[in-house]
Amino acid sequence: MAARSTLQYRLFMKICDQWPLNPTRxxxxxxxxxxxKGMYNFRDSNSSQLDSEVCRNELDSLQRLVDNVHRDQWRPRPRTEGCSGHHLETINQVLSDESAELSKLGDKGVISRNLEAMKAFMKRKS
Incomplete structure (x- = not known):
């Protein structure tokens, strides 16, 4: 059982090596x-507690994501723009950590931002 767990851990690490880190996020x-998540699952579970079938399914799913199986199967057009029509470079800039800090997206929701904008507009008007 321990050998199976070790093999699954090695497969997980191999998949992680193939998955690129995004420095902007x-x-x-x-x-x-x-x-x-993988380190937590392997570290906190004994080899007897690690469900072999569930682990194998997760590893297979991650491998399909790394291999871009779904992207290649379902992408109908070249990847120059997203579904919003904006170029991918623009989308990546908007989704970066720097952009999130600048716009304070993490602190306020859409309604809060709109209410503040309306209050500021009403103050300027009066």
Missing amino acids: KSRDIARFIRR
Whole structure:
């Protein structure tokens, strides 16, 4: 059983090595999340507690994501723009950590920002 767990851990680490880290999203990077989740699962579980079938399914799913199986199967057009019509460079800039800090997206929701904008507008008007 321990040999199976070791093999699954090695496969997980191999998949993690193939998954690129995004330097613009340090706190919200999916690759970092997957690494942390996998390390937590392997570290905190004994080899007897690690469900082999569930672990194998997760490893297969991660491998399909790394290999871009779904992207290649379902992408109908060249990847120059997103579904919003904006270029991917613009979308990546907007989604970066720097942009989030500048706009304070993490602190306020859409309604709060709109209410503040309306209050500021009403103060200027009066």
